[in-house]
Amino acid sequence: AQKVTQAQTEISVVEKEDVTLDCVYETRDTTYYLFWYKQPPSGELVFLIRRNSFDEQNEISGRYSWNFQKSTSSFNFTITASQVVDSAVYFCALKLNRDDKIIFGKGTRLHILP
Amino acid sequence: DAGVTQSPTHLIKTRGQHVTLRCSPISGHKSVSWYQQVLGQGPQFIFQYYEKEERGRGNFPDRFSARQFPNYSSELNVNALLLGDSALYLCASSRGIGTDFNYGYTFGSGTRLTVV
Numbered sequence: 001a002q003k004v005t006q007a008q009t010e011i012s013v014v015e016k017e018d019v020t021l022d023c024v025y026e027t028r029d030t031t032y033y034l035f036w037y038k039q040p041p042s043g044e045l046v047f048l049i050r051r052n053s054f055d056e057q058n059e060i061s062g063r064y065s066w067n068f069q070k071s072t073s074s075f076n077f078t079i080t081a082s083q084v085v086d087s088a089v090y091f092c093a094l095k096l097n098r099d100d101k102i103i104f105g106k107g108t109r110l111h112i113l114p
Numbered sequence: 115d116a117g118v119t120q121s122p123t124h125l126i127k128t129r130g131q132h133v134t135l136r137c138s139p140i141s142g143h144k145s146v147s148w149y150q151q152v153l154g155q156g157p158q159f160i161f162q163y164y165e166k167e168e169r170g171r172g173n174f175p176d177r178f179s180a181r182q183f184p185n186y187s188s189e190l191n192v193n194a195l196l197l198g199d200s201a202l203y204l205c206a207s208s209r210g211i212g213t214d215f216n217y218g219y220t221f222g223s224g225t226r227l228t229v230v
Contacts, residue, residue: 004156037221043202045157045221091156100147100211101170102219104156 002027004094006105013082014113021077021108023092029053031097034068034075039089039107051075079110087112116140118207118222126228127195135190135225139207143220145169146188148180149204151224157204163188164211192227200229 003026013019025034036048049059051068059066063080079086089107119138127133139146145164149157162170163182177193186207192199202224 042223043204043226044223045204045206047220093156099170100145100162100208101159101172102147102149102157104158106154106156 002029002094002096002103004092004103004105006090006092006108008108009106010109010111012111012113015084016081018078018080019082019110021079021090021092021110023075023077023105025073025075025092025094027094027096029096029098033095033097035091035093035095035102036066036075036077037091037093037104039091041088045091048077082112084112084114086110118205118220120203120205120222120225122225123223124226124228126230128230129195129197131195132191132193133195133227135192135203135205135227137188137190137205137207137222139186139188139205140220143207143209144186145208145211146182146186147206147208148188148190149206150174151202151204152198153201160190169211195229197229200227202226 005024032053034051038046049066056068065078067076089109091104091107093102093104095102121136147162148160150160151157159172160174161180166182180190182188204221204224206219206221208219
C-alpha cells in the first residue's frame with residue numbers, strides 16, 4: 001500500500017529561523033512522483049515542487065530547498081530565513097506512475113512568529 | 115488565463131439533502147479530478163474524469179457520483195448528506211493523463227461544504 005507520513009503536525013518558529021518539514025513515503029513501485037504543496041488559509045493548494053523517482057538531485061529555489069533520499073524514502077523540505085508569509089499548511093504527496101491519483105500526507109501546519 | 119474555478123465557494127446543507135458542486139477546468143484541460151479534504155487532514159482522491167469517462171475512483175460510498183460534460187466541466191454530486199461529508203472539496207484539472215498529468219496539474223480554491 002502507498003502512504004505518506006508527515007510526523008510533524010504543527011511547528012512554530014520565529015521569523016528568520018530555518019525550518020525543515022519532514023516527509024516519509026511508502027511504495028513498492030519503482031516509478032513515482034513526489035510533490036510538495038502549500039495551502040494558505042484561502043484553501044487553494046499551491047504547487048511548490050515535483051520530483052520523479054529517478055531524480056535524486058536536491059533542488060533549491062530561492063529560500064526553499066528539497067532533499068530527496070530514496071534510501072530512507074524521505075523527501076524533506078527546508079525553508080531558509082523563514083518569513084511570516086510562509087505560515088501555512090504544507091502537504092507532501094505521492095503519485096504512482098500507473099495512475100493519476102495523488103496521495104497526500106496529513107500536512108504540517110507551520111507558524112512563523114514575528 | 116482563468117484558473118480552475120469552482121462554485122459555489124461555500125454552502126450549508128442539512129443532513130439527508132443532496133448537493134451538487136461544480137468545476138470549470140483551465141481552458142484546454144480535458145481531465146478533472148475531485149478531492150475531499152476534511153478539516154485537519156490531507157485531501158483524499160474521489161474521482162478522475164478524462165474525456166467524459168471515469169478514469170479512477172477512490173474509496174468513497176456510492177452516495178458520491180460525478181460526471182464530466184462535453185465542455186470538460188464537471189459536477190460532483192453527493193446524496194443523503196451526512197455530517198461527516200462536511201469538508202473542503204477540491205477540483206483539479208490537467209491537460210491530459212499520464213505524462214500530461216504529471217507536468218500540468220492545477221487545483222481550484224475549493225467549495226467548503228458544511229452539513230448541519
